[in-house]
Amino acid sequence: MTSGDMNTRTTATGTAPGLCFTIETDVAGDLAHDAQRADALVTVRAEPVEGGTTDVPLAEVLVMDCSLSMADAGKIGAARQAVCAAVDALPDNTYFGVVAGTHVARNVFPPLPERGLAVAGRETRQAAKHRITALWAEGGTAIGRWLAHTADLLESAPAQAVRHVSLYTDGRNEHETPEELERALAVCADRFVCDARGLGDDWSYTELLHITQALHGSARAVDAGSLTDDLTTLVRQAQRLVVPRVYLGLRLDSRFRLASLRQIRPVEADLTGRQQRAGDLLHIPLGAWGAAHRQYRLSLRFAAPTLPVGEELRAAHIELLAETSTGERARCADARAMVVRRHTNRDPLPARPEELTRVENAHELGLAMRGCANAHERGDLLEAHQELRHALALAQDLDDGARVRLLESVAIRDEHGVVLLRPDVTRGEMQRVGLESTYRAALPTGPAEPVDALPHPRPVSGGEDAESGTGVGAS
Template sequence: MDAPSDLPYDERRADALITVTAHSAAGSAPQTPGAEILIMDRSLSMSGHKLDEAKRAMCAAIDTLRDGARLGIIAGNHDAHVIFPTTGGLARVDARTREDAKLRVIGQLAEGGTAIGQWLARAHRLFASVDSPGTVRHAVLYTDGKDEHETPEQLRDILTSCTDRFVCDARGLGDDWHYIELLLITQALHGTAEAVVTISDLTEDFTRLMREAQRIVVPRVYLGLRLNDRFQLAFVRQTRPVDAELTARQQQGDETHVPLGSWPPETRQYQVSLQFDPHSLTVDEPLRAARVTLHAELPDGTRGPCSETAAMVVRRRSTPGFGIAPSPDLTRVENERELGMAMRACADAHLRGDLDRADRELRLAIGLAESLRDTARLQLLRAVATSGPDGRLRVRRNVSRGQMQGIGVDSTKTATRPVDPHELAPRDAGLPRVCPRCGTTSTSPTAKFCEECGHRFGNAGVAGGPVDAL
């Protein structure tokens, strides 16, 4: 825990950065198989090639699941229908159920509208049929459209009811979905959001998601906070590997539990912010503001501490605010959040047709990404940038809506570490790729397959053909 103890005389806020790492125990295996629900969008806008590719991705995901896992499949439009299993609950995966599940997927037709909240509510009820404690509950959904058949308030209410019940990853296909809805879902349900601009990339993405879901080692983790009565909890945010506000709270005796979702072996970072009346603190007296303990769901479904308790200690100084240097790590977190806000402002402005505002926000975002040495987000921004007539950077006028949705989705992904300037990608990186087989130009610089003929892109074209525009 990184918690600067010295506070300026007139400060009203104390912050801590908490880094948590989950490890796989040597030789351990899950005692309870995971439960997986695949949610497919079969609304009318999915007709044709998109639905064919989505079915291929769903079938690949089914093939990736381990024997013994529990599986359910929901087909969603303006309603939600469990298409597998047809007998209720979730089915145990084996060779026969895999084939049955794939046949049900292949038989779906596109019709109706989009109500994503209904899909998630149906998944919630389906997961409730799993009575084994300590089960990892994971869902994945894709959509190609906006959530038009329910209100934002209805979606938020459903997400509140689903929080801490299961984890959900979400994917936006093509150009016509809305990245804000995906971020709303994945922040509430502790999942990942991605833009899949090239539809044929969905199969590889879903296969990877299934493999990652099977690496989860702890079904549920909670950040336990026991506060001194002079302090109030202002907010808790995840800061790495994605930036997300965590709003759910559960009271366990005198301790507040903040759900952190399911955990594979990885490292995450959180910012805890406390507020207080400065006049309630004695000058130069160390004071324990909070005790912080991690809790995990055990195989029997109960919660138990999985870390030592750490103390957040503060001391109010007589020095004014300018006399105490801020924490470099907390400053970086704030700057990374500002970068994300600029990226979302750029995407929003472009999507509503305000190109001048989009250009200004793009230049601001690129400057922040360069100063932070955030390679990943800098590459994304440069992929949609070009030099205007005045020599300044601006958004490419032929950039697709799907690419700008990707800027919005990826705005929350934070760098794992600063990198050296020579590691940054060149400014001409991210050009559209040209298929060496049929000559079709892809709509995305990160496409892995040609949208026209299905050719898999490599680092170079076939012998005698044109080289991919990387």
């Protein structure tokens, strides 16, 4: 850091049962004279405690779409097989249930919801699979009702349990209103983590993202052949969650207000609206945690005239809290200060932290990918082509190989070398582009390798020669 440079990085460490948390802040502390916003990157790393043990119980509910459209292309058979495999993947003593979703929600196992969740063992797994294999496709799709029913079922789990839901759907949420879904999500918020999967071509990526971003989960596209592997992977990943609820704590100087908090790795989600007042702190839920690296972009707003020129100010204290077995929130990483300084209108400003600039460019890439998917959905091919070209250029500039490959897989070049969407691109492929727009590469675990030059744009081919891409892995 050069003399007078307020761009700072600070790190603090602490523990919660089973995990050691590290919180790192990268602050763009040099503010222009007329600036009205201050930004910071907050990186949270959780590593297993060496020799540590945890006895946090797991509660898992598998939610099956059994609507009539599942009868097509053998999807219901593939789903029965996948959910049975997921049940087999549950460790002994896991609390679990299976819910069938149509235009209503009903318990598959245990058959009587008032008795709560079952406990995984040889006999209960066999009984659950027996009932799963008897399911058939009928009715409509009302995902909010499935989630609300699941929330009630999970109430029977021990208070300290990690609660996780694995859900798939092959269709759009056509049998309840958006307001009904919104009410259900409000009821479910911070009660469990939900990972959702879109099966086939007819689901809506915007609905899945809305659900998983509200419930701290991930959304991905799958086909019938990969559903078994995907669901069993989700169940195994849920077994690594050991802290049911973690919160980012913010104590703001009176001149600053929270403008936004957005998770940016491994998957984007706007967390701004979830803030909870806790005395003089704001608590923002970050979901359940196992060993993981996540990154957030924090923005504060202020009125420029309220900040004295040239004076270092602690705009915010940033800390991390974990919910204990008694329901209290205890600090699990020491507070870090977000220090800023307002410059005169004559001062040259140091460059912003490079990673903040990359984050902003990656966000723009996601917007372009969603713009492409949305334009294709409404039949506006001219805009879809433009957004595709913009997204591909951004992905190449960011050296984001996974998203370059994904975008190339839906693209061709015309006789003039202009990049266009393939004429035969499917709706399912474009829904995948929309979903993958929210994913970013995992944080590096060591020093970054130097990059001598950005890669040359890759040639884009079409048809059977197009390189397939599935996007960046989440987790």
